[in-house]
Amino acid sequence: MSELVLDLEFIVGHYNYWMFVILMMTGLYVTVSRGNLVKKIVGLNIFQTSVFMLYISMGKIIGGTAPILIDDPDAVYSNPLPHVLILTAIVVGIATTALGLALVVRIRETYGTIEEDELLVLEHEMEFAEAVQGGGSR
Amino acid sequence: MLAMIEANLPALQVVLPLIAAPLCAMLGTGRRAWAFATLVSFVAFAIAISLFIATMGGTIISYEMGGWAPPIGIEYRVDTLNAFVLVIVSGMAALVLPYARRIVDYEIPAERQVLFYTAFLLCLTGLLGVTITGDAFNVFVFLEISSLSTYALIASGAWRNKRALTASYNYLIMGTIGATFFVIGIGMLYMITGTLNMADLGEKIAAHGDSRTLRTGFVFILIGIGLKLAMFPLHLWLPNAYTFAPSAVTAFVAATATKVAVYVLLRFMFTIFGFDYAFQAATLENVVLPLAIVAMFAASLVAIFQDDLKRMLAYSSIAQIGYILLGLAFLTHTGLTASIVHLFNHAVTKGALFMVAGCFIYATGSSSITSLRGIGRDMPWTTAAFVISGFSLIGLPLTVGFISKWYLVQAAIELGWWPVALLIMGSSLLAIVYIWRVVEQAYLQPAPEGAVRREAPLSMLVPTWILVGLSVWFGVSATMTVGAASRAATSLISSSQIMWQ
Numbered sequence: 001m002s003e004l005v006l007d008l009e010f011i012v013g014h015y016n017y018w019m020f021v022i023l024m025m026t027g028l029y030v031t032v033s034r035g036n037l038v039k040k041i042v043g044l045n046i047f048q049t050s051v052f053m054l055y056i057s058m059g060k061i062i063g064g065t066a067p068i069l070i071d072d073p074d075a076v077y078s079n080p081l082p083h084v085l086i087l088t089a090i091v092v093g094i095a096t097t098a099l100g101l102a103l104v105v106r107i108r109e110t111y112g113t114i115e116e117d118e119l120l121v122l123e124h125e126m127e128f129a130e131a132v133q134g135g136g137s138r
Numbered sequence: 139m140l141a142m143i144e145a146n147l148p149a150l151q152v153v154l155p156l157i158a159a160p161l162c163a164m165l166g167t168g169r170r171a172w173a174f175a176t177l178v179s180f181v182a183f184a185i186a187i188s189l190f191i192a193t194m195g196g197t198i199i200s201y202e203m204g205g206w207a208p209p210i211g212i213e214y215r216v217d218t219l220n221a222f223v224l225v226i227v228s229g230m231a232a233l234v235l236p237y238a239r240r241i242v243d244y245e246i247p248a249e250r251q252v253l254f255y256t257a258f259l260l261c262l263t264g265l266l267g268v269t270i271t272g273d274a275f276n277v278f279v280f281l282e283i284s285s286l287s288t289y290a291l292i293a294s295g296a297w298r299n300k301r302a303l304t305a306s307y308n309y310l311i312m313g314t315i316g317a318t319f320f321v322i323g324i325g326m327l328y329m330i331t332g333t334l335n336m337a338d339l340g341e342k343i344a345a346h347g348d349s350r351t352l353r354t355g356f357v358f359i360l361i362g363i364g365l366k367l368a369m370f371p372l373h374l375w376l377p378n379a380y381t382f383a384p385s386a387v388t389a390f391v392a393a394t395a396t397k398v399a400v401y402v403l404l405r406f407m408f409t410i411f412g413f414d415y416a417f418q419a420a421t422l423e424n425v426v427l428p429l430a431i432v433a434m435f436a437a438s439l440v441a442i443f444q445d446d447l448k449r450m451l452a453y454s455s456i457a458q459i460g461y462i463l464l465g466l467a468f469l470t471h472t473g474l475t476a477s478i479v480h481l482f483n484h485a486v487t488k489g490a491l492f493m494v495a496g497c498f499i500y501a502t503g504s505s506s507i508t509s510l511r512g513i514g515r516d517m518p519w520t521t522a523a524f525v526i527s528g529f530s531l532i533g534l535p536l537t538v539g540f541i542s543k544w545y546l547v548q549a550a551i552e553l554g555w556w557p558v559a560l561l562i563m564g565s566s567l568l569a570i571v572y573i574w575r576v577v578e579q580a581y582l583q584p585a586p587e588g589a590v591r592r593e594a595p596l597s598m599l600v601p602t603w604i605l606v607g608l609s610v611w612f613g614v615s616a617t618m619t620v621g622a623a624s625r626a627a628t629s630l631i632s633s634s635q636i637m638w639q
Binding site: 028031082 | 282290300301314322325328332
C-alpha cells in the first residue's frame with residue numbers, strides 16, 4: 001500500500017515532465033503521420049513547445065521566487081538560465097515556423113496542393129516525364 | 139590596432155560574416171553582393187588560417203565572449219581539431235563563392251541574387267559558429283542559423299526545378315526534429331551538471347558517473363546530430379536536398395554542413411561524454427559501426443542506379459559519411475585520425491565533383507547522366523576534373539581518397555577486425571561502378587547530333603581545378619593533413635576526462 005502511495009507521489013510530483021512527454025510524443029506523431037503540410041508544421045510546433053516546458057520545469061526550484069533581486073537575503077530564486085535559453089529557442093522556433101509556412105505557400109502556388117500524397121503523385125509524374133524525355137532523345 | 143585584431147580573431151571569425159550578411163542585403167545588385175560576399179569569405183579564410191597556425195603547436199585559444207569568464211560566460215575555444223574544421227569550412231566558402239557568380243546568374247533570377255548571397259553568408263556564419271564555440275547551447279543556436287539559411291538556399295533551386303521546394307520542406311521538418319532532439323539532449327546534460335560549457339560539462343559528467351539521465355541525453359544527442367549529418371537510416375532528406383539545390387549551394391553544403399555535424403558529434407562524444415564512457419563505446423560498436431557499414435554498401439548500391447548526376451553524388455555522400463562514422467566507431471587514435479582526415483579529403487573531393495556537376499548543368503542545362511554523352515570531347519577540362527575527383531572518391535593511390543582509406547584499413551587491422559577491413563575495400567569497388575557509368579557516357583558514347591556544348595567559363599573551372607589539385611597534392615604528400623588530423627585526434631582524446639572506469 002505504501003509503495004502505491006509513493007508511486008502516486010512520484011507521478012504527481014513529476015506532473016510537468018509527464019506533460020512534456022505527452023506533448024512531445026503528440027507533436028512528433030502529428031509531424032510524422034499527417035499528410036497536410038500545414039498540420040505537419042503545427043505538429044512540429046507542439047514538439048518544440050514541449051521542450052520549452054522541459055527546460056522551464058528544470059529551472060524551477062520549490063519555494064523559489066522569480067529571479068528578480070529583492071532585499072531579502074534569505075530569498076530563494078528559481079534558476080533564470082533555462083528561461084533565457086528558452087527565449088532563444090522560441091526565436092528559433094518562430095523562424096522555423098515562418099520559413100516552413102513560407103515554403104508551404106510557395107508549394108501551394110506551384111503545385112496547387114499541400115497534401116503530401118498528391119504531391120508525391122505529381123512528383124512521380126514529373127520524374128516519369130523526365131525519364132521519357134531523356135529516353136526519347138537517345 | 140593589429141594586436142587588438144589578433145586578440146579578437148576567434149570572435150571576428152563568426153562576427154564578420156554575421157555583420158556582413160545584412161550589409162550584403164542592402165547592396166542592391168547581385169554583382170555587388172557577390173563581390174562583397176567573396177571578399178568576406180576571403181577574409182574569413184585568412185582568419186581561419188591564422189587560427190590554424192596559432193593552434194598548430196597544441197595551444198588552445200580560449201576567448202571569453204564579452205569578457206565574461208567561462209563557465210558562466212560563453213567561451214570560444216579553438217584547438218587543433220576545430221581550427222582544422224574552420225579551415226575546411228571557410229576555405230570551401232572562399233572557393234565556392236568565386237565559382238558561384240556565373241552559375242548563380244544562370245540559375246537564380248537577377249533580382250533575387252542579393253538575398254541568395256545574404257543567405258549564403260548566414261549559412262557560413264552558422265557553420266563557423268558551430269565549429270568555434272565552446273558552449274553546448276550555442277552550438278544549437280548556430281546549428282539553427284546554418285540550417286535555416288540552408289533551407290532557404292535549397293528552396294532557391296525552385297527556379298530551375300520546382301521540386302526544390304518540397305525537398306527543402308522535408309529537410310526543414312527532419313532538420314528541426316533533429317535540432318529539437320539535440321536540445322532535449324543538452325537539457326538532460328544541464329539537468330545533471332548545471333553547466334553548458336563543454337569543458338566544464340566534461341569534468342562534471344565524469345565526476346557524476348553513469349546514470350539513466352546521462353544515457354538518455356547521449357541517445358538524444360546522437361539521434362539529433364545523426365539526423366543533421368545524415369547517418370544512414372536518418373539520411374532521407376539528403377538526396378533530394380542535394381539534387382535540387384542550386385549547384386553552388388550543393389557544392390558548399392555537401393562539402394561543409396555534414397562535416398560540421400560530424401565535428402559536433404566528435405566534440406560531444408569525446409570532450410563531453412569522455413573517450414572511455416562504456417555506454418558510448420557499446421553504442422558505437424553495436425549500433426553506429428553496423429549502420430556505417432550498411433551505409434557504405436546500401437548508399438553506394440543505390441548510387442549505381444541513379445540517372446541524375448547530382449543525385450548519384452548525393453548517395454555517394456551518404457556512403458562517405460559511413461566511412462567517417464566507421465573511423466569514429468573504432469574508438470582508437472588511428473580510427474579518429476582516419477575520420478578527421480576524411481573530413482578534409484571528402485570535402486575536397488565532393489566539393490570538386492559537385493562543382494563539375496554545376497559546370498555540366500551550365501553547359502547542357504541538365505544534370506541527367508544521359509545528357510553527358512560524348513561530353514568528354516566538348517568539355518575536356520571539366521570532364522578530366524570529374525575523372526580525377528572520381529578516382530579520389532574510389533580511393534585510388536595518389537589521391538586523397540586513398541589516404542583516408544589507407545588509415546581506415548590500418549585502424550581496422552590494428553584492432554584485428556579483418557572482415558571490416560575487407561568490407562572497406564569491397565565498398566570501394568561499388569564506387570568504381572558508379573564513377574565508370576559517367577566516364578563511359580562522357581568518353582565512349584557519341585555526342586548527340588547538333589548538341590552545342592561549350593567548355594565551362596574560367597571563373598568556374600579555376601576553383602574546380604584548385605580543388606582537384608588539392609586532392610592530388612594532399613594525396614601525394616599527406617604529411618600536412620594527416621599530421622593535423624593526428625594532432626586533432628590527440629587533442630580530442632586528451633580533452634576527454636579519463637576518469638571513467
